[in-house]
Amino acid sequence: MLRLEFDRGTLLIFTPDREAADLGLGGAVYDDRVGAWRCPAHRYREILTTLHRGGVELDNRAGGFVPTDLRCRLEREAFPHQAEAVDAWFEAGRRGVVVLPTGSGKTYVAQLIMERLGRPTLVVTPTIDLMQQWYGNLATAFDIPVGLVGGGYYDLESVTVTTYDSAYIHMENLGARFALLVFDECHHLPGPTYSLAAELSLAPFRLGLTATPEREDGAERRLDRLVGPVVYRREIGELAGRYLADYETVTLKVRLSEEEQEEYLQARAVYRDFVSRQGIRFGSPGGWGRFLMLTSRSEEGRRAFLAYRAQKAISQASPAKLRLLETLCERHRQDRMLIFTSDNDTVYKISRHFLVPAITHQTKVKERHGLLSAFNRGEIPFLVTSRVLNEGVDVPAANIGVVLSGSGTVREHVQRLGRILRRGEGKQALLYEVITEDTAEEYVSNRRRQHDAYQRAAAGETDADQ
Numbered sequence: 001m002l003r004l005e006f007d008r009g010t011l012l013i014f015t016p017d018r019e020a021a022d023l024g025l026g027g028a029v030y031d032d033r034v035g036a037w038r039c040p041a042h043r044y045r046e047i048l049t050t051l052h053r054g055g056v057e058l059d060n061r062a063g064g065f066v067p068t069d070l071r072c073r074l075e076r077e078a079f080p081h082q083a084e085a086v087d088a089w090f091e092a093g094r095r096g097v098v099v100l101p102t103g104s105g106k107t108y109v110a111q112l113i114m115e116r117l118g119r120p121t122l123v124v125t126p127t128i129d130l131m132q133q134w135y136g137n138l139a140t141a142f143d144i145p146v147g148l149v150g151g152g153y154y155d156l157e158s159v160t161v162t163t164y165d166s167a168y169i170h171m172e173n174l175g176a177r178f179a180l181l182v183f184d185e186c187h188h189l190p191g192p193t194y195s196l197a198a199e200l201s202l203a204p205f206r207l208g209l210t211a212t213p214e215r216e217d218g219a220e221r222r223l224d225r226l227v228g229p230v231v232y233r234r235e236i237g238e239l240a241g242r243y244l245a246d247y248e249t250v251t252l253k254v255r256l257s258e259e260e261q262e263e264y265l266q267a268r269a270v271y272r273d274f275v276s277r278q279g280i281r282f283g284s285p286g287g288w289g290r291f292l293m294l295t296s297r298s299e300e301g302r303r304a305f306l307a308y309r310a311q312k313a314i315s316q317a318s319p320a321k322l323r324l325l326e327t328l329c330e331r332h333r334q335d336r337m338l339i340f341t342s343d344n345d346t347v348y349k350i351s352r353h354f355l356v357p358a359i360t361h362q363t364k365v366k367e368r369h370g371l372l373s374a375f376n377r378g379e380i381p382f383l384v385t386s387r388v389l390n391e392g393v394d395v396p397a398a399n400i401g402v403v404l405s406g407s408g409t410v411r412e413h414v415q416r417l418g419r420i421l422r423r424g425e426g427k428q429a430l431l432y433e434v435i436t437e438d439t440a441e442e443y444v445s446n447r448r449r450q451h452d453a454y455q456r457a458a459a460g461e462t463d464a465d466q
Helices: 041-053 080-091 106-117 128-141 164-174 219-226 258-278 287-295 299-316 319-331 344-354 365-377 410-418 441-448 452-457
Strands: 002-007 010-014 029-031 036-040 058-060 095-099 121-125 146-150 153-155 159-163 180-184 205-210 230-233 246-254 337-340 382-385 400-403 428-436 458-463
Touching: 002 041, 010 041, 036 041, 041 058, 080 095, 080 106, 080 230, 106 121, 106 128, 106 180, 106 205, 121 128, 121 164, 128 146, 128 159, 128 365, 146 164, 159 164, 246 319, 258 287, 258 299, 287 299, 299 428, 319 337, 319 344, 319 400, 319 428, 344 382, 365 382, 400 410, 410 428, 428 441
Parallel strands: 002 058, 095 205, 095 230, 121 159, 121 180, 146 159, 180 205, 246 428, 246 458, 337 382, 337 400, 400 428
Antiparallel strands: 002 010, 010 036, 029 036, 146 153
16 A cells, blocks of 8 residues: 655655555655655645556545535626636636636636635735735635735635745645645746745645736746646636726827937947847846846946946936826826836836825835725825736726836736726726837837737827827
């Protein structure tokens, strides 16, 4: 008889003798210290299935997941896409990734799966804010205590919410407690440390939730192994109008003054000359890291880095952009507007200039909660932020978004659009993208708009100086 045990994030397979392990357990390594074969815990389901199919008699001491009563106390009819996602996940073997736009009810999909599966569940989120949001939703949905691990808490229950940081730190101890792992914003999971949250757990059932699984480094391929393949996907354009707010996207262009344009071109020439002579390719893996390393090694490199920052600052936070923002604030003073930038310096500059409340990673949790609550109640019409509101934060009142600057990633742009798409009675959402003409921002804009959500709803480009 074989015996299975969980040991600090690994699965131990005890066999009658060392030679008796020819059981289709490729990849397991014999550990002389304990006299057993050892492999990563996430292979538990695969190995258990292999042994059962081979008719091997087992003493399974690794995972005994007791059924949990997770009947939802709130009766609510699922939207068709939510019900389809749940069915698709079960039909795919109770593993896989569900891709749905922000505001389309991914959390409710998870609740339906948890209720139907009825097993101990750990929900893993990228931030403390999201951990608290999930905790509130689950505590309301299910008539059982909900645990928290992270943010100063270590309270374990049959349904527990944690963060990626806490999950990979504690999974050596938690890895045998939960049958279902729910990874919110699962595009974070393939990172080198966060992936431990999946690898060190026995959980046979796994659900990933995201609006944008694709990563710049292509590591989303690892999700197949860590969580499962994409089992259901719907895009913004498919749900807008009925399950999401109707929306439009508008690109506005501003021009630099002659002096600004000359300063921009001079700084960019210094930066690009250095990049060219050093053979740096930003499109290749490690390109940005190599640039930072080389710019720190010489005076010439430091000048190139300062030039890089200068040309970005000129294009991303030009006076023309601020003048246009003033016009947009006046135009939409009766709406609820989120203003996005790529850096905190610009956030604080706008906050001081327009007396608009700001939220950055430096904003304390209670202050952030107070500002978002006041915004949703209509007491604050505008908020300016850098990247901390890109994902996960619930701002249903927002109907206008202004992207003053950002990265070239499709994910970030789709996430920012998603912030204003929460459905509401008669709601019409509008996203402005403001770019500086004849700068690298035009290239960045073209890159980040390569998504059907922008092809469908683009209302054209406008020269803001006309």
